[in-house]
Amino acid sequence: MASFMNTRSLAEGAVIAGITAVLGLLGMFIPPLFLIISILMPIPLAVLVRRTDLRVAVLSLLVTGLLMMVLYPDPLQVLVMFIQFGPLGLVLGLLYKNYVSAGHALAAASLVATIASVAVIMLAVLVSGLSLEMLQSMANDILDKAFDFYRQAGTPLTPDQQQFYREGIKTSILLLPAVWIVSAVVSTAISYIVGCRVLKRLNYKVNVLPPFNRWRMPWYSIWGLIVGFLCVVIGQQFGLTILKVVGQNILTVFALAFFVLGLSVVAYYYQRLPFSRPFRVFLLILLIFYISLMYIGIVLLGVFDATFNLRRPRLKSENK
Missing domain, CATH: 1.10.1760 (Arp2/3 complex 21 kDa subunit ARPC3)
Structure with a gap:
């Protein structure tokens, strides 16, 4: 057998x-x-x-x-x-x-x-020999060609606009590990x-x-933000570029995690709003359109929920 x-x-x-x-x-x-x-x-x-x-x-x-x-x-x-x-x-x-x-x-x-x-x-990195500096150099070459195209087309970009695009590309490249993770x-x-x-x-x-509106993170997850912040500060203070980049990536990953947790809190209380359906739909549309402006607030809401469990009093009363 x-x-x-x-x-x-x-x-x-x-x-x-x-x-x-x-x-x-x-x-x-x-x-x-x-x-x-x-x-x-x-x-x-x-x-x-x-x-x-x-x-x-x-x-x-x-x-x-x-x-x-x-x-x-x-x-x-x-x-x-x-x-x-x-x-x-x-x-x-x-x-x-x-x-x-x-x-x-x-x-x-x-x-x-x-x-x-x-x-x-x-x-x-080991096999290809690529580095963040090489990716940055390649991106700058592409941007230079794009700027030349706009100049030849008669609509040149100002130095401030060019710098804005360069900084945006640089930030995106530095945060590639966080995006991958x-x-x-x-x-x-x-x-x-x-x-x-x-x-x-x-x-x-x-x-x-569990349902999305019941998702939670343990209180000690806030240490991810703390460690990331410390890495950025120490890296800036002592000129340790690698440590600074690591801290930025850690902050990005945990900020996104707390953003999702904050949305879970919003979903929990949204379902319990004592308003009519049309008004609830209106609020949802506002949230979708202005979510980028409320990003930091939702992240902080997630941090507070992980620390203080903002939904515990209502969940206890609902479970009785």
Whole structure:
């Protein structure tokens, strides 16, 4: 019986390896599909861990990597996908298998996705030799050509306008790691939700995320903002550019996280407004149109909610 079960598990692992390899190859051969593939790719592996065990899943992951190496001409790109989605699939499966609460599971999976993203960035830097300074130089060359085009067209930009665009590009390049990490976390959250739905269809018990208006972050998450702020201040004070850039990226990631938390608080109280439906719709439209102006306020609202749990009194009364 044990031999039969092992054989069945290995057969499932082989099937999952094939499915995962096909998904990965589709994402690499058809770049427009990569966004969807990045969400789906960890799920077969996670389901395999939940159905069998970690050893079978690791073997399946190795087979997936070998298949993709054989079928795709760029081993480096295969390695990047292997790093980015392999460990995440294994961790998601373990979280499902051990029935970890949705909040803790999402935090753990996001941490793994962040580490994988940092590893991919470091690998890209080591292999290609790219640096932020090189990207900045390339961006300035492109801007110079654009400015020359406008000048030849008879609508030259003023020095202040040119400086504004240069500073905007410089800031965007410096914050590329934060953008990469945030996109990885968002993709992980969607993967977790989709994985929950797949496992529920397979009649497995899973912990699903609470409604958006009940999302919370632990109080100690504010240390992310504190550490980021300290890195920026120390970097500016002592001329440590790398430390300053690291702090800016940390601040960007945690500010976005607290922005989402602030929106959760807004959604919670918005649903409880004692106003008519047309007025509620009007308020929602105002929020959408002016959300960029209210960004800092919503971030601060998220920070206060993480610290003081602004919704606790009402939740206690509602649960009675």
